Amino acid sequence: MTIHRNTLIALFALVLLGLGVPLVAAQGSGIQYQHSAGIVTLETEDLSLRITGVNEVPHFHWWDPDSPTVDYHVMFVKFFEANDTNSNGVYDIDTDVMVGPPLALPTTDWEFSGFELEQEGDNVTAVHFNFTSTEEHEPRPIDAGESYGSLPEMEPFDVMIQIRVHIDLENPGEMKFDLIVDGWQWTFDDTILVFHFTVTESNHGVSQAGTDPTNFQRTGTKFSFGNGYMEYNETALAAQNTLEVKASYGEGTGLEAGESVYLAFENFGNETLEYDPILGIEPSTAGLDILLANLPWIGAGVLAVVVIAVIVLKLKK
Numbered sequence: 001m002t003i004h005r006n007t008l009i010a011l012f013a014l015v016l017l018g019l020g021v022p023l024v025a026a027q028g029s030g031i032q033y034q035h036s037a038g039i040v041t042l043e044t045e046d047l048s049l050r051i052t053g054v055n056e057v058p059h060f061h062w063w064d065p066d067s068p069t070v071d072y073h074v075m076f077v078k079f080f081e082a083n084d085t086n087s088n089g090v091y092d093i094d095t096d097v098m099v100g101p102p103l104a105l106p107t108t109d110w111e112f113s114g115f116e117l118e119q120e121g122d123n124v125t126a127v128h129f130n131f132t133s134t135e136e137h138e139p140r141p142i143d144a145g146e147s148y149g150s151l152p153e154m155e156p157f158d159v160m161i162q163i164r165v166h167i168d169l170e171n172p173g174e175m176k177f178d179l180i181v182d183g184w185q186w187t188f189d190d191t192i193l194v195f196h197f198t199v200t201e202s203n204h205g206v207s208q209a210g211t212d213p214t215n216f217q218r219t220g221t222k223f224s225f226g227n228g229y230m231e232y233n234e235t236a237l238a239a240q241n242t243l244e245v246k247a248s249y250g251e252g253t254g255l256e257a258g259e260s261v262y263l264a265f266e267n268f269g270n271e272t273l274e275y276d277p278i279l280g281i282e283p284s285t286a287g288l289d290i291l292l293a294n295l296p297w298i299g300a301g302v303l304a305v306v307v308i309a310v311i312v313l314k315l316k317k
């Protein structure tokens with residue numbers, strides 16, 4: 001009986017080891033980061049990310065490293081002032097009217113700040129960096145003829161846009177970014193500033209934005225698509241003031257591919273706008289993938305437990 005008991009303990013130990021192996025293997029270490037020619041790549045165990053600030057508008061491209069089949073893309077398109085004709089704080093593409101031409105996000109001259117790291121020993125636990133661009137905006141372009149003639153005259157002005165990116169291992173499936181806009185000159189003081197970006201989806205490894213994202217929907221302040229998401233804040237900061245931010249989505253104002261999202265900021269006068277949305281990969285799906293990958297182990301474990309139970313019952317008889 002003593003021999004049997006030792007055998008049982010050994011069997012149990014084997015089962016526990018078997019269950020434990022994949023869990024240990026799934027643990028990652030630190031954040032991988034790289035910058036080369038205007039392209040930043042970052043990786044945690046739950047998120048792979050590529051941010052481009054060269055030869056195209058700011059482009060966030062991310063995927064789930066556990067199941068890299070689909071890539072998600074957020075591309076910045078433009079900023080523009082708009083009349084909020086129905087006074088709901090939302091940019092309504094059918095009723096609200098753009099004031100002057102939009103500021104198209106520049107495709108060049110995004111200056112990379114270098115990486116700022118937080119470390120625990122050799123492990124990098126957080127990475128921060130910025131892309132910054134200052135662009136001259138012409139609010140009354142002459143070549144537009146009469147189209148802006150009804151608006152008050154306005155001189156060209158410089159707009160500084162900074163994208164501050166933060167990755168922290170406390171939330172390894174997410175990337176936070178702060179959007180900073182400084183120098184915007186308003187035509188009117190009761191208008192909204194609209195930030196237009198697109199969300200698209202592509203096959204994995206395709207660096208160009210592709211088609212409409214799968215199952216794009218909004219729940220509260222979260223846009224989700226496939227297992228990717230973008231969470232927005234309903235407030236922004238301008239100096240000490242809290243601004244209201246309202247989102248709408250649907251078609252683009254031009255021929256932009258994918259789903260267009262419009263974030264409308266309350267008029268913030270001469271202050272600097274600070275805003276911090278989040279992009280990410282749903283952790284539950286990653287968890288499910290780990291579970292599915294480990295099903296054979298778990299199945300074997302369950303089977304071993306059943307076999308042991310049967311042996312124990314037979315020994316007792």
Ligand SMILES: [Ca+2]
Pocket residue numbers: 084085086087088089090091092096
């Ligand atoms: Ca409106």
